[in-house]
Amino acid sequence: MVATFVYGLINSAVLLLMALGFNLTFGISGVANFAYGAIYAVAGFFAWSLINTLHLPFALSAAIAIVVIGLAGVYLYRFILTRIRGLVISEVIATFAVSLVLLELLRYFGFIGSKYTLPVFVKGSVDFLDTYVDIQRLLIVGFAIVVLLALYLFTHHTRMGLAFRGIAQEEHTSLSLGINPERIASWSMGMGAALSALAAIVILPLGTITVDGGYDVLIDALSVCIVGGLGSTFGVVIASLIIGFAQQLTAMYLSSHWTMIVSLVALLLVLAMKPSGLLGHQKELEERV
Amino acid sequence: MGTPPAGSERASYRKERIARGIKARSDDIYALTSYSEMCYLLFPRLVPIVGIVVVAFFLPVYWKKVVLSTCTFAMLAVSWDFLSSCGMLSLGQALFFGLGSFVAGSLNHYLNLPVYVTIPAATVIGSILSTAILLPVIRLRGVYFAMVTLILPLMLMRLIEATKILGGTEGITRLSPLPNVWVEITVILAAMWVALFALRRFISSDYGLIFVSIRDNDRAVMASGINIYAFKAQALLIGSAICAFAGAFMAHAYQFTGMPVFAMDYSILPIAASVIGGIGTLAGPILGAFILVPLSEFLREFGPLRIVFYGLILVICVVALPEGIFHYLSRKYSEMERWVKIE
Numbered sequence: 001m002v003a004t005f006v007y008g009l010i011n012s013a014v015l016l017l018m019a020l021g022f023n024l025t026f027g028i029s030g031v032a033n034f035a036y037g038a039i040y041a042v043a044g045f046f047a048w049s050l051i052n053t054l055h056l057p058f059a060l061s062a063a064i065a066i067v068v069i070g071l072a073g074v075y076l077y078r079f080i081l082t083r084i085r086g087l088v089i090s091e092v093i094a095t096f097a098v099s100l101v102l103l104e105l106l107r108y109f110g111f112i113g114s115k116y117t118l119p120v121f122v123k124g125s126v127d128f129l130d131t132y133v134d135i136q137r138l139l140i141v142g143f144a145i146v147v148l149l150a151l152y153l154f155t156h157h158t159r160m161g162l163a164f165r166g167i168a169q170e171e172h173t174s175l176s177l178g179i180n181p182e183r184i185a186s187w188s189m190g191m192g193a194a195l196s197a198l199a200a201i202v203i204l205p206l207g208t209i210t211v212d213g214g215y216d217v218l219i220d221a222l223s224v225c226i227v228g229g230l231g232s233t234f235g236v237v238i239a240s241l242i243i244g245f246a247q248q249l250t251a252m253y254l255s256s257h258w259t260m261i262v263s264l265v266a267l268l269l270v271l272a273m274k275p276s277g278l279l280g281h282q283k284e285l286e287e288r289v
Numbered sequence: 290m291g292t293p294p295a296g297s298e299r300a301s302y303r304k305e306r307i308a309r310g311i312k313a314r315s316d317d318i319y320a321l322t323s324y325s326e327m328c329y330l331l332f333p334r335l336v337p338i339v340g341i342v343v344v345a346f347f348l349p350v351y352w353k354k355v356v357l358s359t360c361t362f363a364m365l366a367v368s369w370d371f372l373s374s375c376g377m378l379s380l381g382q383a384l385f386f387g388l389g390s391f392v393a394g395s396l397n398h399y400l401n402l403p404v405y406v407t408i409p410a411a412t413v414i415g416s417i418l419s420t421a422i423l424l425p426v427i428r429l430r431g432v433y434f435a436m437v438t439l440i441l442p443l444m445l446m447r448l449i450e451a452t453k454i455l456g457g458t459e460g461i462t463r464l465s466p467l468p469n470v471w472v473e474i475t476v477i478l479a480a481m482w483v484a485l486f487a488l489r490r491f492i493s494s495d496y497g498l499i500f501v502s503i504r505d506n507d508r509a510v511m512a513s514g515i516n517i518y519a520f521k522a523q524a525l526l527i528g529s530a531i532c533a534f535a536g537a538f539m540a541h542a543y544q545f546t547g548m549p550v551f552a553m554d555y556s557i558l559p560i561a562a563s564v565i566g567g568i569g570t571l572a573g574p575i576l577g578a579f580i581l582v583p584l585s586e587f588l589r590e591f592g593p594l595r596i597v598f599y600g601l602i603l604v605i606c607v608v609a610l611p612e613g614i615f616h617y618l619s620r621k622y623s624e625m626e627r628w629v630k631i632e
Contacts, residue, residue: 032432034380034439083608088431089378089568090607093560096380096439097603100557104596219443222436257451264444267437272425 003131004252010137012244013144014203016237018217019224020147021195023236026225028168029185031081034095036196037218038102043069043197044209045111047118058119066197073193077186085185099218107211116209118201136205143202147195151233164188216260223263227270229277238278242266302628312623333622338482341579345474352586353470357542359582360477361535364484366559366566366574368531371488374569375524376504378431381438382532383555384422387445389415389533394461394546404465408537415533420525427521430507442551449548460547467541477538481575484531489571491527500524553596558582561599564606567613576615 022036033039043065050061076098084090120136128138155161166174167181175181196217200209228239243266247259270277315326345356365382372379393411396402402410426437450458467473491497502510503517503524510517540546559574562581566573581602585595606613 032436080604080608084611089373090611092378092380092432092435093564094604094607097557097561097600097607099600100553101597101600101604104593104600108591108593108597215443219440222440226433226436255451257447260444260447260451264440267440268425271429271433271437 002129004248006129006131006133008245008248010133010141010244011248012241013141015220015224015240015244016144017140017147017199017203018196019221019228019236019240020151020233021192021199022221023225023228023233024151024195025189025192027233028164028188029077030168031077031085031091031185031189032095033189033192034092034218035076035099035102036192036221037214037216038099039069039073039193039196040200040217041106041209041211041214042102043200044118044204044213045106045116047197047201048116048209051119058121062201065201066194069197070190070194074186074190076193077189081189082182082186085182099214103211103214106214111209111211114208117207118205118209120205134206140202140206143198147198148233148237160184160187219260220263223267226277227263227266229279232277232279235277235279239266301631303631304626305629306620306624306626308624333619337575341478345478350470353474354542355583355586357473357477358539359578360481361539362555362558362562362582363575363578364477364481364531364535365555366562366578367481367484367488367571368528369559370563370568370571370574371492371531372524372528373563374492374504374571375500375521375528376430376507377521377524377528378435379438379528379556380435380560381440381442381556382559383442383551383553384438384445385415385419385529385532386536386539386555387442387550388418388529389536390540390546390550391455391536392418392533393537393540394464395455397464397541398461404467404541408534408541411537411540412530412534415536416526416530419529419533420522423525424522427518427525439556442556446548446551456547458548460545460549462545462547464541464544464546466544473538473542477535480534480538485571485575488527492571557596557599557603561603561606563613564603565610565614567615567617570613570615570619573613573615577613580614 018040022033025031025033025036046069047061047065050056050064051058054061056064080094080098081091084094120134121139122135125132125134126138153161155165163174163179163184164187166177166179167184171181174184199217224236224239224243227243228235228237243263246266247262250258250262311326311329315330321327341356345353348356365386368385369379369382389411392414393407396407396410397404422441423438426434429437449455455461467476492501499510499515499520500523503520507517510520536550540550558578558581562577563574564577565580566575566577581599585598588595588598591598
């Protein structure tokens with residue numbers, strides 16, 4: 001029972017890390033970044049290449065990967081999304097197409113196999129609440145909490161973070177206060193991408209890096225964000241706890257095949273009963289329904 | 290005035306577009322009064338219809354099969370365009386296609402029903418199933434609807450993989466084939482043109498106007514006392530019936546149904562075809578499919594790179610050519626351009 005709790009918590013932390021970047025980009029700039037999962041997979045393979053072909057130390061490769069992927073996100077916004085801002089269909093099609101291009105290119109260049117793994121930060125396992133847990137898994141929980149706190153401090157106590165929230169609330173007013181919405185939106189895209197890369201580097205050591213993993217991450221991030229109420233960070237935390245524990249219980253009492261279905265069921269239930277998500281606000285309700 | 294002026298002069302000229310006289314006249318009932326106007330109206334409709342039949346007649350067997358899959362994708366694309374005209378952005382045409390295919394396959398394999406029963410039955414059952422699955426989320430708009438439709442086919446694929454129902458990862462093979470390739474081509478071509486012209490007529494009717502206005506401003510439609518969810522459900526029924534037919538047909542044409550019917554190809558290619566052809570025209574997506582699918586046959590040796598290629602075309606078209614080919618062609622056909630001096 002305690003083991004279930006511990007692993008459920010870890011699973012929730014994984015989901016939270018996966019969803020935070022997507023949620024940030026959507027909450028600030030209103031762009032649903034369907035290339036999010038692709039960015040995750042690309043970050044994993046990029047870090048792998050840095051470590052295994054350039055033989056850089058792990059910490060340095062991770063840092064380079066996060067920064068480069070973040071910049072790539074900024075330029076993805078500047079070159080493609082700026083031109084179609086506000087056209088929802090075009091935004092979705094463009095980011096979705098970028099995602100396909102990235103993932104299928106990876107598949108074409110043969111990034112498939114069990115050799116594609118990232119090293120764990122700290123080897124070994126510890127006894128935590130009478131359960132043997134890999135230290136890496138505990139680190140994921142730690143990272144999730146740290147990222148969450150950092151995001152809170154960033155959006156509430158820095159000038160740039162306040163600008164982020166400004167354009168999310170009222171773009172035209174923030175323009176009159178000297179905030180450039182285009183630039184801030186491109187940064188929010190970059191930060192979303194960087195968070196995705198961070199999640200990849202923290203989570204991927206648990207398994208192999210796969211191309212299809214990119215699609216899975218997108219699905220997980222989407223379900224967690226929709227269930228929680230898009231743009232609401234606290235909602236995302238709650239949703240990842242609910243889905244994380246539900247998945248863990250399903251894996252325990254049914255079979256691990258069914259875990260992917262859990263998020264879909266949660267999604268459909270929430271959308272059918274409370275379309276704005278668990279903690280979505282009235283404003284978001286207007287947009288969605 | 291016909292040629293654009295060169296050099297620094299150009300800045301003081303602008304391009305003016307005027308509908309051709311024959312266009313203005315044949316928009317009305319007067320078309321019936323002269324052969325030239327009737328030909329003007331019939332030419333763009335008859336040329337593709339007759340042209341494809343004639344060309345398909347002379348093609349070798351392999352390319353006849355390509356015509357089949359082109360028509361299938363064209364139907365998926367028309368359906369995508371219809372749904373997007375009703376304000377429903379679908380990223381999962383594979384869901385409708387796959388359900389049709391699986392229903393036809395199961396009816397044929399488990400109940401031994403003949404082809405001429407399974408295809409109509411799968412069209413109806415598949416569309417009802419698709420609508421029923423999407424009914425809980427029918428209130429969603431824009432991105433949210435797109436997200437759910439993107440997730441559903443992937444999930445169904447996982448479900449089949451996990452539970453090993455309906456043939457599991459192997460799929461259901463050796464379904465009964467259609468009589469011969471001529472029947473196949475006739476059926477799918479007829480279905481494609483019926484879908485196109487029926488939808489075009491439907492959209493331009495008073496009833497169809499409601500569907501388009503849901504896309505343009507759903508609040509206004511609600512305020513007019515119309516239940517938009519009922520209309521969205523109808524749009525889903527119509528759109529998914531077209532895809533389900535295509536799926537059922539392909540199940541019998543390839544004598545196979547299985548997990549690949551939920552593959553990304555069936556979701557992404559209709560969107561690419563619509564974007565290239567021109568969103569909102571219904572005929573444009575067919576044009577796009579007839580460009581993209583044969584082109585991808587030439588690229589077959591590149592394998593997975595084909596999807597990369599579609600993706601690149603999509604990004605470029607969405608950003609640089611948002612209008613689409615069909616809008617361009619119809620403008621050239623029905624309007625004339627001239628340069629006029631800015632006063």
